[in-house]
Amino acid sequence: MTGQTESIHTSRTTVRSFIRPFSRSWDFVRRWPVIPAVVLFVLAVFALFSPLIAPDDPNDQALRSSLAKPFWYTDYYENDRVGSKIEKPHILGADKYGRDVFSRVVYGARISLSVALVSMISGTILGAWAGITTGFYGGLFDELMTRFVDVWNALPFLLIALVVSITIGQGVFIMMILLIMLTWVGLVRNVRAEVLSLKTRDYVLAARVAGASDIRLMYKHIFPGVSNLLLVLASLRVGGLILTEASLSFLGVGIPANVPSWGQMISDGRDTLDDAWWVSFFPGLGIFLTVMAMNFLGDWIRDRTDPRLRQLRD
Amino acid sequence: MKNFLARRLLFAILSLIIASMAVFGLAHAKEDPINLFIQPGYFVSPETLEALKAKWGLDKPLVMQYLTWAGNMLRGDLGDSVQQQRPVVTIVGEKWAATAQLAGIAWIFGTITGVPLGILSALKRGSLLDYSARGLALAGQSLPAFWIGLVGIWIFAVYLGWLPVFGKGHNLPFFEQAKHYVLPTLVLGWGPMAGYMRITRSAMLEVLDSEYIKLARAKGVSNRMVVWKHALRNALIQPLTIAALLLAGFMDGAVLVEVIFAWPGVGRVAVEAVNQNDFMMITGTVFLFTFLYLFMSLVADLMYAIVDPRIRYS
Numbered sequence: 001m002t003g004q005t006e007s008i009h010t011s012r013t014t015v016r017s018f019i020r021p022f023s024r025s026w027d028f029v030r031r032w033p034v035i036p037a038v039v040l041f042v043l044a045v046f047a048l049f050s051p052l053i054a055p056d057d058p059n060d061q062a063l064r065s066s067l068a069k070p071f072w073y074t075d076y077y078e079n080d081r082v083g084s085k086i087e088k089p090h091i092l093g094a095d096k097y098g099r100d101v102f103s104r105v106v107y108g109a110r111i112s113l114s115v116a117l118v119s120m121i122s123g124t125i126l127g128a129w130a131g132i133t134t135g136f137y138g139g140l141f142d143e144l145m146t147r148f149v150d151v152w153n154a155l156p157f158l159l160i161a162l163v164v165s166i167t168i169g170q171g172v173f174i175m176m177i178l179l180i181m182l183t184w185v186g187l188v189r190n191v192r193a194e195v196l197s198l199k200t201r202d203y204v205l206a207a208r209v210a211g212a213s214d215i216r217l218m219y220k221h222i223f224p225g226v227s228n229l230l231l232v233l234a235s236l237r238v239g240g241l242i243l244t245e246a247s248l249s250f251l252g253v254g255i256p257a258n259v260p261s262w263g264q265m266i267s268d269g270r271d272t273l274d275d276a277w278w279v280s281f282f283p284g285l286g287i288f289l290t291v292m293a294m295n296f297l298g299d300w301i302r303d304r305t306d307p308r309l310r311q312l313r314d
Numbered sequence: 315m316k317n318f319l320a321r322r323l324l325f326a327i328l329s330l331i332i333a334s335m336a337v338f339g340l341a342h343a344k345e346d347p348i349n350l351f352i353q354p355g356y357f358v359s360p361e362t363l364e365a366l367k368a369k370w371g372l373d374k375p376l377v378m379q380y381l382t383w384a385g386n387m388l389r390g391d392l393g394d395s396v397q398q399q400r401p402v403v404t405i406v407g408e409k410w411a412a413t414a415q416l417a418g419i420a421w422i423f424g425t426i427t428g429v430p431l432g433i434l435s436a437l438k439r440g441s442l443l444d445y446s447a448r449g450l451a452l453a454g455q456s457l458p459a460f461w462i463g464l465v466g467i468w469i470f471a472v473y474l475g476w477l478p479v480f481g482k483g484h485n486l487p488f489f490e491q492a493k494h495y496v497l498p499t500l501v502l503g504w505g506p507m508a509g510y511m512r513i514t515r516s517a518m519l520e521v522l523d524s525e526y527i528k529l530a531r532a533k534g535v536s537n538r539m540v541v542w543k544h545a546l547r548n549a550l551i552q553p554l555t556i557a558a559l560l561l562a563g564f565m566d567g568a569v570l571v572e573v574i575f576a577w578p579g580v581g582r583v584a585v586e587a588v589n590q591n592d593f594m595m596i597t598g599t600v601f602l603f604t605f606l607y608l609f610m611s612l613v614a615d616l617m618y619a620i621v622d623p624r625i626r627y628s
Contacts, residue, residue: 151329156607158566159600160336162588166596167340243458247570250460251585266461270574273464274472281468284461292456 033300036293043290046109054103055091058260062098067276069093070101093278095268105282108262111172111255112290116241119176123183124234130184131191132218132226136199145188152185158247165253175254179241187233191226198225228305236298239291246287262287322615326608333604334387337597338380351594352396387601393594397587402598406580412482413572413579417564420499424506424560429553431507432514436522436549437541447511454508459567463501463574470497480576502571506560510553518549551621558614565603 028034046053069076071089092102134142161178168174198204204221212221248254249263257264262283269280351366352358367373370393371382386393392402435447471479478494521527522545530544531537569581576582580599587595 147325147328148332150325151332154326154329154604154608154611155333155336156565156600156603158569159584159596159603162584162596163337163340163600166588166591166593239456243456246458247460247566250458250570251573251588253588263458263460266458266464270464273468277468277472280461280464284458284465287458287461288456291458292452295452295456 033297036296036300039289039293040297043109043113043286043293046106047113048110050106050110054100054106056100056103058099058104058107059258060099062094065090065094065098066096067094067272067279068098069276070278092282093276095265095276095279096272101265101278101282104260104265105262105286107260108265108283108286109290111259111261112242112245112287115172115176115179115245115255116238119179119183119241120234120238122176123180124187124230126180127184127187128191128223128226128230131188132195132222134188135192135195136214136218136222142192146192149185149188152181157182157244161248162251162253165248170253170256172255172259175245175248178248179245182244183237183241186237187230190229190233194226194229195222198222232298232302232305235294235301239294239298242287242291242294318619319616322612326612329608330605331384334384334601335380337600338383341593341597342376342379351393392598392601395587395592395595395598397590397592397595402595405583405595406598406602409578409580409583412577413568413581416495416498416502416571416577416579417561417568419495420502421506421557421561421564423499423503424510425557427503428507428510429514429550432511432553433518433546433549435511436515436518439519448515451508451511454504457504459501459505460570460574462504463497463571466497466501467574482578498571498575498577501574502564502567505567506564509556509560513556514549514553517552518545521545521549555614555618555621558610558617561610565607 068090070093071091090100090102092100092105094100095104130145134145164174164178199217199222204217207217207221245254246261246263246266249261250267252264252267254263255261265283266280269276269278269283272279351370352363369382370386371379374382390403392406394400395402395405398405431447431450435441435444438444467479470477476493477496482491482494484491527540527545530540535544565581568579569584571577572579572581573585580602584596584599584603586592587599
């Protein structure tokens with residue numbers, strides 16, 4: 001018996017031995033989210049240690065290096081430009097005020113990631129609370145909350161954000177509140193549906209008979225049942241949050257102008273697109289890579305935790 | 315069916331009322347609301363001020379103010395743009411056609427590319443075509459529309475010089491004008507294309523896996539008949555019903571795309587209104603968009619109810 005399997009195994013390995021080292025690593029990349037993890041790790045390092053990584057202050061203006069080119073335009077840095085030679089090359093160039101694009105991208109990662117993470121975590125907590133309590137208690141509260149969520153989902157978010165920026169003003173904190181409002185209503189419906197089915201399960205009923213209080217039932221018995229769902233939903237939505245924040249900042253109604261953010265950098269580079277493509281290009285690449293990595297990671301978490309949830313995205 | 319229709323209509327009206335309350339509440343959140351009707355820094359005669367106060371009921375209690383405001387809105391009086399000194403309704407009326415044209419064309423583009431791509435990628439699951447179509451869809455959901463618009467301008471308008479940089483191309487010959495539509499259509503249509511593709515693909519895969527398809531195959535029906543008659547007709551229900559919803563989702567995208575391509579539409583007017591602190595203009599456009607959005611979701615629900623009888627009774 002063992003000999004037989006051994007022989008099959010060895011015959012296979014002889015056929016495949018040629019490509020085996022390669023296919024092993026390919027399998028690893030397919031099975032684990034290696035590329036998204038690397039991208040997100042680099043971004044997290046950027047965000048955490050931006051003052052150490054960024055070569056310049058992101059808001060430092062220097063007219064002599066206005067629209068300086070990225071480092072690989074070597075002729076630009078070799079030729080002495082009429083007495084205004086730039087001592088050190090800007091890695092990814094500079095914008096029209098001479099602010100270093102790379103430093104701004106690094107600091108932009110800090111603001112983008114922190115806004116997205118804070119809103120995602122608080123929005124998820126709020127959404128989980130609302131979904132669990134409405135599903136668990138039902139009644140008038142449930143009815144009102146469900147209607148409210150339906151109405152909220154029917155409103156065009158971007159335009160509401162425009163109204164907020166004109167009436168209340170703009171700031172990092174307001175941005176977070178807006179994104180939290182966007183996140184939690186998106187969760188309530190899914191969580192509530194799951195809770196409705198969980199609360200009639202035998203183990204929950206048994207706990208109730210054993211004398212568990214409502215709080216204990218929700219926290220100890222129902223919450224673990226929806227935690228997977230929460231993790232999947234949250235990870236799938238982060239990308240969208242980053243995109244929304246960038247869109248609002250691009251329109252000039254998101255993160256205030258004195259804080260370097262990716263969306264606003266893209267908007268800054270619009271005027272000089274024909275002379276200096278790098279001002280808009282690199283922050284956009286940052287957004288794209290982050291959102292792509294988040295989406296891949298979200299898909300992976302979803303497939304790992306519960307393949308039934310596939311419909312949440314498709 | 316009648317019952318369902320009535321419920322949906324009631325819900326749409328309720329949503330509109332809540333949206334108006336939200337906007338009204340935001341307007342009164344911070345300062346004296348009279349500042350929203352006049353241009354800051356300009357002299358306004360006491361008579362005009364009195365007239366404005368009387369018209370919008372600003373000296374009455376808050377509830378009455380809201381009712382006056384809502385009444386004016388209902389009568390089609392969205393107020394005057396502070397910046398342009400003209401009724402908001404007139405301005406929106408002028409700009410409306412450009413937005414509708416762009417959204418319509420992008421919608422058609424998304425439909426005629428997304429649905430066939432979804433079908434093909436479901437039929438040739440695991441092939442190179444499937445992977446590239448899914449990659450295209452994933453990119454469509456991860457790329458910031460405003461950034462890809464700028465990159466498109468940079469490559470096709472600035473670098474290659476094939477397409478015009480901005481504007482709608484008024485009074486140009488047909489072919490020249492069509493060039494102005496290419497980039498905005500692609501940028502605005504990419505997201506919906508991704509949505510269509512994913513939904514069509516998963517619907518098609520689900521149908522192809524169903525019992526009646528297996529029965530048809532077992533009966534010896536030709537592959538062509540199975541795919542085009544038995545599977546496709548059932549798989550198309552979902553993409554058809556979300557069509558209206560996707561068109562509604564263009565509201566957010568249209569704002570961004572109009573800003574990038576300097577498209578003379580309503581979305582751009584809304585953003586300009588924010589930059590100029592033109593409150594009445596922004597509320598007017600927000601209401602218009604909310605109304606359209608709710609109308610579209612109503613249409614989407616009705617289509618769904620017509621196609622799928624189960625919805626009517628839930």
